[in-house]
Amino acid sequence: MTTVIVYIKTNLLSITESRFAKNNCSSLPFASLGCGMNEEENAAFFAVKNNTFRILKGAETNILNDGKIDIKDEALKKLDYVIAGIHSSLKMEKSKMTERIIRAMKNPNVDIISHPTGRILKARDEYQIDFDKILRAAKEYNVILEINAFPARLDLNDQNIRRAKSAGVKMAINTDAHKKDQLRFIEFGIAQARRGWAEKEDIINTQPLEKLLAEFRFAERK
Numbered sequence: 001m002t003t004v005i006v007y008i009k010t011n012l013l014s015i016t017e018s019r020f021a022k023n024n025c026s027s028l029p030f031a032s033l034g035c036g037m038n039e040e041e042n043a044a045f046f047a048v049k050n051n052t053f054r055i056l057k058g059a060e061t062n063i064l065n066d067g068k069i070d071i072k073d074e075a076l077k078k079l080d081y082v083i084a085g086i087h088s089s090l091k092m093e094k095s096k097m098t099e100r101i102i103r104a105m106k107n108p109n110v111d112i113i114s115h116p117t118g119r120i121l122k123a124r125d126e127y128q129i130d131f132d133k134i135l136r137a138a139k140e141y142n143v144i145l146e147i148n149a150f151p152a153r154l155d156l157n158d159q160n161i162r163r164a165k166s167a168g169v170k171m172a173i174n175t176d177a178h179k180k181d182q183l184r185f186i187e188f189g190i191a192q193a194r195r196g197w198a199e200k201e202d203i204i205n206t207q208p209l210e211k212l213l214a215e216f217r218f219a220e221r222k
């Protein structure tokens with residue numbers, strides 16, 4: 001059976017879109033606790049499971065300036081996987097930005113670092129980071145790096161994918177879709193992975209479910 005992870009931003013869109021529109025929330029169901037959905041509703045929302053597919057509970061969280069995550073650990077522990085990314089204070093000095101991301105990686109609730117360099121094509125450059133240090137930390141703490149397939153991001157780029165592969169760091173291809181029709185961006189992510197010479201075993205969401213789940217840090221969370 002082929003595993004397909006549809007990241008949280010896109011899960012169950014038909015249910016969430018009306019709710020989010022009503023509450024003026026745009027993306028993350030889990031982060032929507034403050035946007036009109038309480039924790040019980042959120043749990044019920046994800047309790048969808050049958051013999052043909054399983055929906056994984058996850059969230060993309062924010063890495064704060066000091067490297068902490070913006071959602072409390074008790075809440076993160078309830079998820080199947082947690083993505084953490086930088087969405088603010090993008091112009092930090094190189095060593096500080098590197099330490100900020102590494103501190104997030106040390107949090108055992110964090111599985112994946114999203115758009116690891118932060119570039120937006122034709123709009124902004126990468127953040128200043130020591131990518132070798134990031135790779136060493138990813139390897140040490142078993143953190144996965146995202147290949148963000150959104151056309152304006154394509155982050156990791158091909159060269160960084162190659163470096164991650166050489167360092168033995170696993171990657172995940174994520175559409176970053178905020179709408180249903182953006183799920184097709186997965187093809188750009190796959191093309192990007194191939195440009196970086198990544199193979200099936202380097203990309204966690206090509207793996208069967210059990211192998212995929214084994215890549216996440218459940219054991220450390222208990």
Ligand SMILES: [Zn+2]
Pocket residue numbers: 060085087114115
């Ligand atoms: Zn993000």
